[in-house]
Amino acid sequence: MERNLMKGNEALAEAAIRAGCKCFFGYPITPQTELAAYMAKRMHKAGGVFLQAESEVAAINMVLGAASTGVRAMTSSSSPGISLKSEGVSYIAGSDLPAVIINVERGGPGLGGIQPSQADYWQATKALGHGDFQLLVYAPASVQEMVDCVVKAFDRADKYRMPAMILADGLLGQMMEPVSFPEINPDAYDKSGWATTGHKNQREHHIVNSLYLQPDQLEKSIVDRFKKYEIIKETETDAELYLTEDCDILLCAFGATARVVKSAVNSAREQGIKAGLFRPKTLWPFPVKEINEAAKTAKCLLSVEMSMGQMVDDIKLAINCSKPVHFYGRTGGVIPTPVEVLEEIKKLGGAK
């Protein structure tokens, strides 16, 4: 397969077009801008719509509108812009609509900075908007994986009729790596039962809505959605386990940070320390089975993140606090180095 050299942001856009995305609505923000720029250049040639909205709030509501008609729709932004979109994401979830939202994270809170960060983990996995709901959250760690994630995100969003997010960061968005595009034949999902495509007096009209004034009706819609979430938790988790079979210390990291950690794990192994890496590729659902498998021989765990440790609680819950979970991280746009991570591994005694 031909290898191209592309920025993560561009690869995300190209993959979306190939996955059949027909509508992209965006608003510029660093470090995500190349994604929208690529869409502006290519989308119309692919027979789709690119629109730069007047704001992030407008863009996400355009996604809601497009998704209501059953077409594959997407928006992308970076951290502060995602916060602005949160209301729309909640409405999309409450309306059971498929859509893909990309967050190329930067430092926060507030306007924060423009350098890479993973400090939107809580937002993405716990509360991207008000109300009882979840989104599928994918965490790619390479430009190639970004492509694969986009294809999967569109598919699963359609399959489960819910929003899916790709949680990337400025480092992955800005870096170039070889990437190849597999032949993509997106599965067609029958949306004729709910899409608002015009009833032409041939059928009952479809209503896309998230407003239920009767509490029992609202409760039922939420409980039904949570039944779906249970199935997703059983079937959709994904993780990479690296050198975990005999590890004494299990490092946990996702996205760009996992690359740094993998280098540190390799150095640790060279020094005779049995380190391994658990890398969740889905952040929601969190790969509970997989981390327990990875942690079997570990005496302790070390979560490494570009945040103040937002994944730590999920790890503790997943392993039922059966082992100590330590944390090392940098935040605000600072990228941890392999040397720093190796020092932390050694501090934990190499867990010999």
Place this chain on the structure above:
Amino acid sequence: MAATEILLAGFGGQGILFAGKILAYCGLMDDKELSWLPSYGPEMRGGTCNCSVCISDEPIGSPLVLTPDILIAMNQPSFDKFVKAVRPGGKVFFDSTLIDAATDRTDIQLFGIPSQQLADDNALKGGSNIILLGKLLKETQICSLDTMKKAIEKVVPPKKAALIPNNYKAIEIGMNS
């Protein structure tokens, strides 16, 4: 082979990212694993600019180069800042027209050529970066000349294809200086 980690640094506008892209494409042409990471902070808007390139037979871990095996420095602040970080045994290529190479490092190899001056003398405006790449090619054999020529063809945008021979010439000047 362990990864070859390359850092390119200079002013915005000197073609740092462009030169980095050529090195990245050299890796692509030779079927290597590689990564290219630009600095995209406020520095790209006029100040200093840098770019990390990793080329390896193995998958690349962190794409951020902190201890380069090879440094290309195109201005004094970049030289001063990054020469300290070069791995022992590493090679530094710099423009001696603009840089006073004052360093107490004895464990690295310094290759200074007046690339800016050479570019001006040969009517290769803006070719200083490529002249340094030519020098790098000669001293490191990071790839073949043929590979680098192919990489240049890939990186120069089609609209500017007329400039490809100038880039070849710049490589040649670098290799011979």
